[in-house]
Amino acid sequence: MKTITLVRHGKSSWEYDVIDHDRPLKQRGIEDSKRVVKDLKKRGYVPNAIFSSSANRALSTCEIFMDGLNLSKNQVIIDEKLYDFDGRNVIEFIKGLSSELKEVMIFGHNHAFTSISNIFGDTLIDNLPTSGLIKLNFDIEDWKDLKQGTTEFIIIPKDLRE
Numbered sequence: 001m002k003t004i005t006l007v008r009h010g011k012s013s014w015e016y017d018v019i020d021h022d023r024p025l026k027q028r029g030i031e032d033s034k035r036v037v038k039d040l041k042k043r044g045y046v047p048n049a050i051f052s053s054s055a056n057r058a059l060s061t062c063e064i065f066m067d068g069l070n071l072s073k074n075q076v077i078i079d080e081k082l083y084d085f086d087g088r089n090v091i092e093f094i095k096g097l098s099s100e101l102k103e104v105m106i107f108g109h110n111h112a113f114t115s116i117s118n119i120f121g122d123t124l125i126d127n128l129p130t131s132g133l134i135k136l137n138f139d140i141e142d143w144k145d146l147k148q149g150t151t152e153f154i155i156i157p158k159d160l161r162e
Contacts (some may be wrong), residue, residue, distance in 0.1 A: 002138040003152075004094065005114045007036075007065065011130040012057040021083065032131035032157035033061050037068030039155050048106035050075050051093075053082035055109070061131065062107040065112065087112035087119075088154040095109060097143040097146045121151035131157040 010029025018024075025033075046069060052062040057080065066073045081089040090112050097104060114128045121136045128134060138149035 001102070002143060003103045003135060005045070005133060005135045006105045006128070006133055007011055007061065007101075007133045008011040008110055008113050008128045008130055009053070009055070009057040009061040009107060010064070010131060012150065021054070022056050022121075023141060028056070029130060030062070030064065032161075033064040034068060035160040036131050036157050037065045037154050039080065039160055040065075045069075045103075046071070046137070047103045049077070049081055049097075049101045049104045050107075051077050051082060052107040053084075053109060054078050054080055055083050058082070058107045059138070060111065065105075065107070066116055081101070081153050082108045084112050085109050087115040090116060091119075091146070095144050095146050099144075117151070120146065122147050122148070123151035123154065125154065128154075129156060129158065 010025045010033040012023040012029060016024065045143040052058050062076055063073060079092045079093060084090050090108060110128060114125060117125055117128060117134045135152040135154040136149045137152050138146065139145065
C-alpha cells in the first residue's frame with residue numbers, strides 16, 4: 001500500500017515585480033495553509049518523505065506544513081520536476097520514487113495536482129484550490145506500478161474558515 005498527499009501551494013501574491021518562480025505567499029495563503037495543516041495534524045498523518053517544487057510559494061507552504069506537523073525542514077527534498085503545471089513531470093517523478101517510501105507528501109502546483117487527482121483518485125474534483133490537499137491511496141508495492149487508486153480525503157481551506 002502506498003499513499004500520496006498532494007498539497008497545492010498557498011495563495012500567492014502578484015504585487016511584487018518578480019518572475020513566476022519567485023512569487024511569495026499572500027497573507028491569506030499563509031493563514032489557509034495553517035488551517036489545512038492543523039486539520040491534517042488532527043487526523044494523525046505523518047509522511048515519511050516530503051518533496052517540494054522549487055518555487056518560492058510551494059516551499060513557503062511546505063515550511064508552514066513542516067512547522068505545523070513538527071517535522072524538520074531538513075527532511076524536505078526539493079526537485080525541479082515538481083515545478084510542473086500539466087502533471088506529466090510530477091507523474092514521472094512519482095513513478096520514480098523508491099519502493100521503500102510508503103507515505104509521500106508533495107508540494108506543488110495546478111493544473112498538475114487537479115489532473116493527477118482526477119486521473120488516479122476515485123473522486124472527481126473541479127479544482128484543487130490554493131492550500132488544498134488531497135490524499136490518495138494505492139494498492140501497489142512499487143511506485144513504478146502507479147495505477148488508479150482511491151481518494152481518502154480532501155481538505156479545502158474555505159471549508160475551515162470561520
